[in-house]
Each structure stands twice: as structure tokens, then as C-alpha cells.
Amino acid sequence: xxxxxxxxxxxxxxxxxxxxxxxxxxxxxxxxxxxxxxHWLLQSPGRSPKRLIYQVSNLGSxxxxxxxxxxxxxxxxxxxxxxxAEDLGVYYCAQTTHFPLTFGSGTKLExx
Amino acid sequence: EVQLQESxxxxxxxSQSLSLTCSVTGYSITSNYWGWIRKFPGxxxxxxxxxxxxxxxxxxxxxxxxISITRDTSKNQFFLQLNSVTTExxxxxxxxxxxxxWGQGVMVTVSS
Numbered sequence: 001x002x003x004x005x006x007x008x009x010x011x012x013x014x015x016x017x018x019x020x021x022x023x024x025x026x027x028x029x030x031x032x033x034x035x036x037x038x039h040w041l042l043q044s045p046g047r048s049p050k051r052l053i054y055q056v057s058n059l060g061s062x063x064x065x066x067x068x069x070x071x072x073x074x075x076x077x078x079x080x081x082x083x084x085a086e087d088l089g090v091y092y093c094a095q096t097t098h099f100p101l102t103f104g105s106g107t108k109l110e111x112x
Numbered sequence: 113e114v115q116l117q118e119s120x121x122x123x124x125x126x127s128q129s130l131s132l133t134c135s136v137t138g139y140s141i142t143s144n145y146w147g148w149i150r151k152f153p154g155x156x157x158x159x160x161x162x163x164x165x166x167x168x169x170x171x172x173x174x175x176x177x178x179i180s181i182t183r184d185t186s187k188n189q190f191f192l193q194l195n196s197v198t199t200e201x202x203x204x205x206x207x208x209x210x211x212x213x214w215g216q217g218v219m220v221t222v223s224s
């Protein structure tokens with residue numbers, strides 16, 4: 001299985017600050033079609049996971065542009081600019097390039 | 113709008129089978145892929161398997177001998193059965209369409 005290593009495991013930030021979360025995979029996530037199937041999800045407290053970003057850098061429907069994703073091959077980053085209170089929760093990266101689908105271990109974002 | 117809703121017992125005894133139902137509204141399960149994902153205490157997420165629009169299935173190899181996913185297209189429902197459960201199967205179980213649409217989740221505890 002592809003191992004997804006996510007850091008840091010937790011973050012505490014003030015409203016308005018920017019943060020970055022890293023996700024590194026044990027194999028390249030470039031599929032045979034040339035696309036990279038690396039996604040970011042947020043699970044807010046008491047809610048189901050929500051897909052924020054798909055295929056590295058594409059914002060999901062209704063996701064504010066404070067969220068951005070970058071990266072390639074095995075190294076990916078989620079950046080949140082100007083953190084808001086509603087951003088708290090656990091962030092996951094996930095890959096669907098290789099079988100089986102695997103997730104990162106999660107990054108818990110807390111608001112100071 | 114696609115909506116998914118899990119249902120099933122919240123407590124299962126060790127060695128017994130865990131059975132859950134996912135009821136889908138707003139989209140036919142004869143299109144796309146429909147799966148089960150679980151989240152363990154402590155944030156670890158595991159993709160369990162899916163059933164496709166045609167009824168074919170794919171399972172996480174870690175579960176292959178214990179898992180079965182079936183469907184009832186007349187009710188637009190699909191089902192999870194996990195056999196020979198242990199306390200390590202205690203988790204919140206989500207049904208999902210890819211990683212875009214998720215149910216609210218059902219917490220299942222395995223305990224005698």
C-alpha cells in the first residue's frame with residue numbers, strides 16, 4: 001500500500017494566520033493518464049469529511065480560495081491563508097492513484 | 113443533491129458479523145462507485161471497498177477474507193458485511209460515493 005506521511009500531526013494557529021500541511025507519499029502519485037490523484041479533505045467536529053481539493057490543486061465546489069494545494073510526484077502541500085474559525089478540524093490527504101486508496105494520518109488544526 | 117445515510121447496530125459482539133446499510137437518495141447506485149470507509153479512534157482512516165455501477169466489487173486486501181459489499185438497486189441501497197469482528201474493528205463507518213459524497217457515519221463498537 002502507498003503510505004501517506006502527513007505533518008505536522010497538529011497545529012494551533014490564530015485567526016488570520018496562514019498555515020501549511022505537508023503530505024508525502026511512498027510512491028509517485030502520477031497515474032498512467034498523466035494526472036495526479038492526490039486530494040485533501042477536512043473533517044470538521046461532528047461532521048463527515050468534506051473534499052476540499054482534488055487532483056493536487058483543484059478547489060472543490062464552494063471551497064473558499066483561502067485554500068490552495070501544490071505539489072507533484074511524492075510531495076504535496078495544503079496551504080490555508082488567513083485562517084478562520086470554521087477551518088478547525090482534522091485535515092487528511094488521500095491518494096486514489098494506486099490501489100487501495102490510502103489516507104494520511106491527519107493533521108488536527110486548532111484555533112488559538 | 114446526493115445524500116447517503118448509514119444505518120445498523122451500534123454494538124456488535126466479538127466473532128460476530130457487522131452489517132450496515134447505506135441508503136442513497138438523489139442519485140442512482142447503478143451509476144458510479146459506492147464504498148465504505150472507516151475511521152478508527154485516533155483519526156486513522158481506512159478505505160474498505162466499493163461496489164461499482166455494474167455490481168462488481170473491490171476490497172482492501174487487508175479485509176478481503178472478511179468483507180462483502182452487496183446492493184439492492186430496487187431500494188437504491190448498498191450494504192456492508194464484515195465477518196469475525198474483533199475489538200479492532202471498533203470505528204465510525206462511513207458510506208461514500210468516491211471521496212466526494214459521504215454519509216454522516218455510524219459508530220460501531222465491538223464489545224462483549
